[in-house]
Amino acid sequence: MPTLPEYSLAGKVAVLYTAGGDEAPVLAQALAESGAAVFTIARRQELLEPVLAGLKQYPGEHGGIAADVGSGSSTELGKAMDALGASYDHVDILVNDVRSMFAQPLSEISIEEWDQIQSRNVRAAFVLCKELGGRMRERQYGRIVNLVSLLAERGMVNGSAFAASQAAVLSLTRSLAVELGTSNIRVNALGTGWMTVEDIPLEVQQEELLVRYTPLRRKGHPRDIGPLLVYLASESCDYTTGQAVYVDGGLNAHP
Amino acid sequence: MLETFSLDGKVVLITGGGTGLGLAMVRALARAGANIALAGRRAAPIEGAAQEVVDLGREALVVTTDVTDSKQVDQLVTTTLDRFGHIDVLINNAGAVQENVRKPLWDITDDEWNLVMNVNLSGAFFCARAVSKPMSDRGKGKIINVASGFGMRAGRDIYMYCCSKGGMIQLTKVLSFNLARYGITANSIVPGFIPTTSTDSEIRSTLPRSGDFLPTGNLGTPEDLGPIAVFLASEASDYMTGEMIIADGGGLAAGITPTGHAPVVALEL
Numbered sequence: 126m127p128t129l130p131e132y133s134l135a136g137k138v139a140v141l142y143t144a145g146g147d148e149a150p151v152l153a154q155a156l157a158e159s160g161a162a163v164f165t166i167a168r169r170q171e172l173l174e175p176v177l178a179g180l181k182q183y184p185g186e187h188g189g190i191a192a193d194v195g196s197g198s199s200t201e202l203g204k205a206m207d208a209l210g211a212s213y214d215h216v217d218i219l220v221n222d223v224r225s226m227f228a229q230p231l232s233e234i235s236i237e238e239w240d241q242i243q244s245r246n247v248r249a250a251f252v253l254c255k256e257l258g259g260r261m262r263e264r265q266y267g268r269i270v271n272l273v274s275l276l277a278e279r280g281m282v283n284g285s286a287f288a289a290s291q292a293a294v295l296s297l298t299r300s301l302a303v304e305l306g307t308s309n310i311r312v313n314a315l316g317t318g319w320m321t322v323e324d325i326p327l328e329v330q331q332e333e334l335l336v337r338y339t340p341l342r343r344k345g346h347p348r349d350i351g352p353l354l355v356y357l358a359s360e361s362c363d364y365t366t367g368q369a370v371y372v373d374g375g376l377n378a379h380p
Numbered sequence: 381m382l383e384t385f386s387l388d389g390k391v392v393l394i395t396g397g398g399t400g401l402g403l404a405m406v407r408a409l410a411r412a413g414a415n416i417a418l419a420g421r422r423a424a425p426i427e428g429a430a431q432e433v434v435d436l437g438r439e440a441l442v443v444t445t446d447v448t449d450s451k452q453v454d455q456l457v458t459t460t461l462d463r464f465g466h467i468d469v470l471i472n473n474a475g476a477v478q479e480n481v482r483k484p485l486w487d488i489t490d491d492e493w494n495l496v497m498n499v500n501l502s503g504a505f506f507c508a509r510a511v512s513k514p515m516s517d518r519g520k521g522k523i524i525n526v527a528s529g530f531g532m533r534a535g536r537d538i539y540m541y542c543c544s545k546g547g548m549i550q551l552t553k554v555l556s557f558n559l560a561r562y563g564i565t566a567n568s569i570v571p572g573f574i575p576t577t578s579t580d581s582e583i584r585s586t587l588p589r590s591g592d593f594l595p596t597g598n599l600g601t602p603e604d605l606g607p608i609a610v611f612l613a614s615e616a617s618d619y620m621t622g623e624m625i626i627a628d629g630g631g632l633a634a635g636i637t638p639t640g641h642a643p644v645v646a647l648e649l
Binding site for chain 2: 126127128129131132133155158159298299300302303304306307309311340341342343345346349350351352353355356359361362363364365366367368370371372373374375377378379380
């Protein structure tokens with residue numbers, strides 16, 4: 126089938142950070158299938174294992190480590206960077222999947238929980254953008270994609286702490302795009318709506334109110350966002366920067 | 381993964397595909413495998429583009445059309461369906477930029493206002509309306525509207541262009557919301573300033589000559605839009621609707637200070 130070679134990630138080194146959730150394995154596979162070598166930094170060991178298991182079927186040198194880089198501990202970041210440096214001498218692509226979800230009533234959210242959500246989602250994205258963005262700047266090339274929820278733009282009951290973290294990452298995206306633009310580094314956000322990694326039949330999905338509320342009448346699967354992730358991570362994404370592109374089944378246009 | 385970006389055998393109808401951004405998109409769409417119906421007011425540019433499509437081994441159809449005339453638009457869609465049997469993708473790309481010449485508000489005539497609104501916004505509406513029924517009968521289709529950064533922000537002495545392009549972004553959202561139930565998606569491509577023959581010759585002093593004002597430091601090229609158009613036309617974007625992809629060198633993400641302004645403020649005690 127004819128395809129544009131511009132989308133290929135062959136020869137590129139991608140770092141994927143996952144703060145939580147269960148979508149990272151599919152996202153890692155999208156990058157690997159498009160030719161990238163993928164090094165995964167997972168906040169917990171349990172998040173890392175399915176990613177590495179899923180990458181076994183793809184050629185290329187893939188790896189990863191569990192490190193809580195958002196914790197603020199320089200040991201955790203140093204551990205991740207050492208492991209990265211042992212296998213790769215540079216990084217072309219950074220993907221931050223910083224959508225570790227949390228929803229509680231305002232009165233129930235402890236300061237510890239608030240700090241934890243901001244750390245794993247926002248501080249981790251900042252720390253990795255700072256560390257790897259600096260390396261990209263030295264090589265005058267880079268692509269950074271931050272995965273955020275549509276709650277970066279909208280409000281939701283019980284969503285305060287999580288939504289604030291998503292808006293912070295979107296804002297980080299805009300400023301870094303402007304600051305790193307002349308270094309040939311592009312920084313964009315990929316926004317998502319209601320997601321599932323399970324292949325649930327449509328008629329079963331549509332028993333759920335949130336699915337009937339979504340204009341395309343189904344939940345998103347990480348497969349739905351893989352191709353856009355690949356485009357935003359590719360060299361051909363050269364004039365788009367500082368933007369959020371949503372793949373959310375039409376939710377963003379919903380009144 | 382990469383095969384989801386293929387347009388092998390898909391039928392794309394594009395308005396204004398003979399020059400500038402449209403021509404660059406046509407080339408990318410054809411390279412990705414699409415057969416293309418080209419509509420334009422003037423025959424020569426779309427005939428040239430059609431020849432390039434054929435040279436790439438795809439099929440091309442040329443239909444001279446003034447998109448401000450809904451009867452001609454309906455005929456365009458009928459002719460395309462007669463030739464190809466169906467339409468997978470509509471790209472509303474035809475746009476009037478030549479009215480985008482600096483002029484004080486009090487000197488703008490009714491005709492000048494109407495022309496740009498008719499070409500840019502009404503033309504897109506007529507085309508979307510004409511393809512919507514055949515697409516809904518098949519339960520699938522994609523509409524792509526080419527808007528502009530001027531649809532998001534104001535431009536000095538630029539009235540009709542800003543309003544019509546803002547209207548296209550909103551048209552995209554309304555189409556997406558209402559056509560989702562028929563399996564039709566709608567998305568916008570939002571280019572920032574990208575020099576073309578048209579802007580070079582007509583807009584003259586109103587637009588920048590270099591990318592110095594942009595966060596990326598470089599102006600875009602029409603070729604930047606090719607992979608975006610192919611993505612939005614392909615099944616790789618099936619779950620995306622009502623959205624836009626902005627290609628503007630970072631201009632819209634910035635804008636609160638002049639480019640290059642980098643304040644440094646120490647942390648307060």
